[in-house]
Amino acid sequence: MRQLPEAFNAHIEMGATTMCRAWRLTRRDGAVLGFTEHDHALDFDGTTFEAASGFAASEARVASGLQAPAAAVEGGFSSAAITEADLAAGRYDGARVELFLVNWRAPEVQHALLALQEIGEVSRAGPGFSAELRSFAHRLQQPTGRIYNRRCDADLGDGRCRVDMTVGGRRVMALVAAVETPDRLVIAGLPDLGAGHFRLGRLRFDAGILAGRTVAVEESGATEGGAASIRLWLPLEAEPVVGDPVTLSIGCDKSFAMCRERFGNGLNFQGFPHMPGSDFAYSYVSGETTHDGSVLFD
Known part of the structure; x- marks a missing residue:
């Protein structure tokens, strides 16, 4: 049970109170912002909570047990508080x-x-936004541990995969040369590479409005004159500027065949490529098959 200071508790019990709500938001990059629904800024707990930010609470749901309650806040974009560019990024x-x-x-x-x-x-x-506020209990609903799957569940180049991304043009630094559409960019400063070299890879923005953002690459064209067309899986909500530095990494379809043939990394494959499928699991004994417990694959 939450214990309130005696004076604060007495004020609440008066009925006619001077209460309001305030939100302190801490982004992953460490930036701290304060907002309040009151019509004047408030200062407490080492933070200034800005008024006139457009923040207002809306629907809230509370549940007992381990269910994840949720609420929402609504607001408008403000040059002094939350900008559309930051939200889009x-x-x-x-x-x-x-x-x-x-x-x-x-x-x-x-x-x-x-x-x-x-x-x-x-x-x-339009000119506003709505943000869902989730209880930390929702993390209990996230899958943990490993799942048996024919495909690899490691990220290309991580400690489990162990593929060396520093060789063979697997990871290159380049520049944005043009923005053709929100999901199609022209990247310059690349070595001579064939079509599809960065297919299923990643593109990370190293500076600019999208700095630190990593997006998935659907397809890449051949390098011509040091530049290649890159098509993304999802369109960018914020438009990068010509000259923004990026890092392009090749991709993997998570199959055992690609791991072995393209990267020579079959020994570190983090999937179960020989796991019997549903057709085998639901099969039955017949005169045409042998179920003697012997190895299925050599």
């Missing part, structure tokens, strides 16, 4: 949100932390 994805109940007449001594949440799904409509 994903800088608020997974941000930590602290919800406070505050007596705006004495915020320094009469405030209480009500909930600790993180930003989930964010949707935009």
Whole structure:
């Protein structure tokens, strides 16, 4: 049970109170922003909570047990608070949100932390946005551990995969040469590479409005004059600037055949390529098959 300071508790019990809500948002890059639904800025707990930010609470659901309650906040874009560019670049994805109940007449001594949440799904409509606030209990619903699968579950080049990404043009630094459409870029400064070299790979923006953002590559064209066309799986919500530095990495379809033939890394394959499929699991003994426990594949 949450214990409130005696003076704060007495103020709440008065009935006619001077209460409001405030949110402290901590992004993954360490930036801290404060917002309040009050009409004046509030200062407490080492943070300034800005008013006139357009923030307002909407629907909230509370559940008992280990269910993950959810709430939402709505707001408008502001050059002094949340910008459309930052939201489009994903800088608020997974941000930590602290919800406070505050007596705006004495915020320094009469405030209480009500909930600790993180930003989930964010949707935009016209000049505003709506952000889902998820309880940390939702992490209990996320899968943990490994799942038996024919395909590899490691990331190309990580400690489990062990593929050396520094050789053979597997990872190259380049520049944005043109933005043809939100999902198609021309990347310059590349070595001579064949068509499809970066297919299923990754493109990371190293500077600019999308700095730190990594997106998936669907297809890549052949390098001509040091430049190649790159098609992304999803369109970019923010447009990079010509000259922005990027890092391109080759991809893998997670199959045992590609791991063995393209990378020579079959010994480190992190899947189960010889696992019998559903057709075998649901089969039955017949005179045409042998079920003697012998090895299925050599």
